[in-house]
Amino acid sequence: MLHSTSFPSTGGLVFGLRPQSRGAYSISRDFILRSSPGRFRVRAVQDDGGPRRLVDIIRLVPEISRNYFRSPSRRALFGGISLLGGFYVAQTISLSFGALGVNDVIAAVLCVLVTEYATKFYYSRPKVTFPLALLNNFKMGFTYGLFIDAFKLAS
Numbered sequence: 001m002l003h004s005t006s007f008p009s010t011g012g013l014v015f016g017l018r019p020q021s022r023g024a025y026s027i028s029r030d031f032i033l034r035s036s037p038g039r040f041r042v043r044a045v046q047d048d049g050g051p052r053r054l055v056d057i058i059r060l061v062p063e064i065s066r067n068y069f070r071s072p073s074r075r076a077l078f079g080g081i082s083l084l085g086g087f088y089v090a091q092t093i094s095l096s097f098g099a100l101g102v103n104d105v106i107a108a109v110l111c112v113l114v115t116e117y118a119t120k121f122y123y124s125r126p127k128v129t130f131p132l133a134l135l136n137n138f139k140m141g142f143t144y145g146l147f148i149d150a151f152k153l154a155s
Contacts, residue, residue: 069130075130078134079133079134079137080137082134082135082137082138082141083137083138083140083141083144084141085138085141086137086138086139086140086141086142086143086144086145087141087142087144087145087148088141088145089138089141089142089145090111090141090142090143090144090145090146090149091145091148091149093107093111094145094146094149098149098153111142111146115139115142115143118135118136118138118139119139121135122135122136122139
């Protein structure tokens with residue numbers, strides 16, 4: 001029974017399962033990531049030997065994301081993605097409601113309300129966290145996209 005998959009485009013990574021010594025058909029919960037420099041083992045058991053629950057994995061996500069975003073280059077990258085995401089959403093809203101010409105006033109009111117609420121939420125906090133900065137970058141991209149679209153319509 002074959003339990004390994006290789007990905008030649010990712011530098012020869014191989015994912016596999018090791019059989020246990022209890023029987024010929026039992027499979028361990030050890031997932032082994034084999035690459036050319038060495039081995040990286042992910043065990044799906046807790047320190048006390050019990051099975052790892054989904055709740056335990058979900059509790060690790062904030063710590064993993066904090067460690068991931070410690071790098072200034074990653075923070076700048078996701079800040080730019082957030083800015084461009086706001087620009088894209090503004091262009092999409094402007095295009096869809098502007099082409100129909102039906103609910104464009106209501107869409108404009110909702111855009112202003114969301115932007116003002118995000119501004120109030122951002123500036124009412126004593127400390128600026130990274131998710132809050134991403135929200136502010138999204139808002140700036142959204143506002144910039146609406147201004148650019150207004151200049152396109154004026155010319």
